[in-house]
Amino acid sequence: MRRIFLAAVVIVFALFVPARPASALPILDPGDAVELANTLADATEEQDVCYGWVVKVDDQNGFSGTSVDRGSSLGPDTDPFAPACTPSVVFVADIIYTSELSEAVDTATIRVLSTLAVDFDANDLKKFGVSESALLGDNDDRALMAAVSALPALVAEAGLAPPVPVEETTGTIPAADRPTGAGGSDRLRNYGALYFLAGLVLASGAGWLIYSLVIASSARSRPVRAVRFTDLPHHDDP
Amino acid sequence: MTPRNHRIGAIALILVGILAVGAVTLGTRGSVREHVGDTYTLVSSDNRTRTAEYSAKGKPSAVAASIASKWKPSERLTDPSGFFLRYRNDIVVVTAGPEGQGSRIHVDDERRGYTRWYPYIGGYWGTFSGPGEGFRGGGPGAGK
Numbered sequence: 001m002r003r004i005f006l007a008a009v010v011i012v013f014a015l016f017v018p019a020r021p022a023s024a025l026p027i028l029d030p031g032d033a034v035e036l037a038n039t040l041a042d043a044t045e046e047q048d049v050c051y052g053w054v055v056k057v058d059d060q061n062g063f064s065g066t067s068v069d070r071g072s073s074l075g076p077d078t079d080p081f082a083p084a085c086t087p088s089v090v091f092v093a094d095i096i097y098t099s100e101l102s103e104a105v106d107t108a109t110i111r112v113l114s115t116l117a118v119d120f121d122a123n124d125l126k127k128f129g130v131s132e133s134a135l136l137g138d139n140d141d142r143a144l145m146a147a148v149s150a151l152p153a154l155v156a157e158a159g160l161a162p163p164v165p166v167e168e169t170t171g172t173i174p175a176a177d178r179p180t181g182a183g184g185s186d187r188l189r190n191y192g193a194l195y196f197l198a199g200l201v202l203a204s205g206a207g208w209l210i211y212s213l214v215i216a217s218s219a220r221s222r223p224v225r226a227v228r229f230t231d232l233p234h235h236d237d238p
Numbered sequence: 239m240t241p242r243n244h245r246i247g248a249i250a251l252i253l254v255g256i257l258a259v260g261a262v263t264l265g266t267r268g269s270v271r272e273h274v275g276d277t278y279t280l281v282s283s284d285n286r287t288r289t290a291e292y293s294a295k296g297k298p299s300a301v302a303a304s305i306a307s308k309w310k311p312s313e314r315l316t317d318p319s320g321f322f323l324r325y326r327n328d329i330v331v332v333t334a335g336p337e338g339q340g341s342r343i344h345v346d347d348e349r350r351g352y353t354r355w356y357p358y359i360g361g362y363w364g365t366f367s368g369p370g371e372g373f374r375g376g377g378p379g380a381g382k
Contacts, residue, residue: 043318127299128316129306145316150299152318156334157297163334166319169356179352179364182326183312190310191266198262202255205248212244219241 026069027055027140033076036145043152044073047161050088052080053148060099089114089155091148093135108132118158270309270325271345278343287350292343301341302332317358324363331355
């Protein structure tokens with residue numbers, strides 16, 4: 001009886017205690033959050049506008065729960081809506097990862113909240129390559145960093161602040177450092193579908209030619225078989 | 239259909255395929271560098287370093303989007319200072335123009351571009367072994 005009770009406890013524990021942490025994981029790892037906050041701080045120095053991000057992730061798989069990813073020009077994990085962060089432009093996203101058992105699809109909604117004279121909306125970010133679907137992809141951290149990094153450019157292009165000047169390398173970089181993994185041919189990346197179609201036509205023609213040679217070969221061999229002596233009907237002499 | 243007709247049809251299809259490959263190859267010649275050179279106004283260039291700078295009237299985001307739609311980059315990076323587009327042999331950077339008017343387009347070959355824009359793309363598009371002079375970036379997870 002005691003064994004049955006223990007087994008039941010183990011089963012209940014396995015069923016109800018989550019394998020993953022009790023809250024959804026943040027999108028940005030701590031290093032990226034620091035990097036992003038520093039980038040925004042540099043922009044704030046130039047533009048006198050505080051930037052930030054708030055991303056709520058509702059992971060409905062198992063017991064992952066909800067997490068809030070946030071930060072601002074004042075640092076990672078700081079409240080971008082705090083009075084110290086004004087005037088402000090903040091990227092806000094709500095991401096819902098639905099249960100694997102659910103038929104509903106994952107969703108992401110994005111918006112830009114601003115205390116400046118001009119209102120921005122999600123469409124303003126689209127021209128920067130920011131999209132809801134990118135936040136649901138495997139590179140959601142890169143998408144979030146791109147979206148938040150675009151805010152100072154968005155403000156500058158609206159004429160609300162000067163653009164953040166670009167800084168070139170002033171000296172040398174470590175000798176061992178070099179670009180890696182360029183990502184293949186530009187032409188194939190852009191026109192791969194056309195090359196594929198043309199190749200498909202070519203391959204189809206080659207396949208058809210082989211087929212025609214095979215049926216021609218079999219057609220040639222058929223008459224020879226028809227006159228073989230052994231194939232002729234045998235009749236006994238009357 | 240007789241075997242002979244099959245053969246004629248197949249050879250015709252192969253010829254169409256060869257023509258299609260040729261047409262695609264000829265029709266898609268060029269590069270992002272040529273596209274930028276043909277589309278925007280040259281400000282300065284250096285043949286020795288294969289560096290060129292162009293100006294455009296549009297906003298940086300629109301110019302970057304236009305270039306990226308014509309020649310899709312293998313990677314892109316957005317920074318408050320500009321838009322970084324990576325191609326096999328070139329790096330294209332679109333920034334705000336002087337006095338915030340229009341845009342500037344910087345085209346470098348890959349190696350020189352990586353060095354020039356290392357404060358932004360170092361660690362993202364190549365190896366990163368530590369801050370160089372004028373360091374600002376650091377790549378994913380590098381922090382500061």
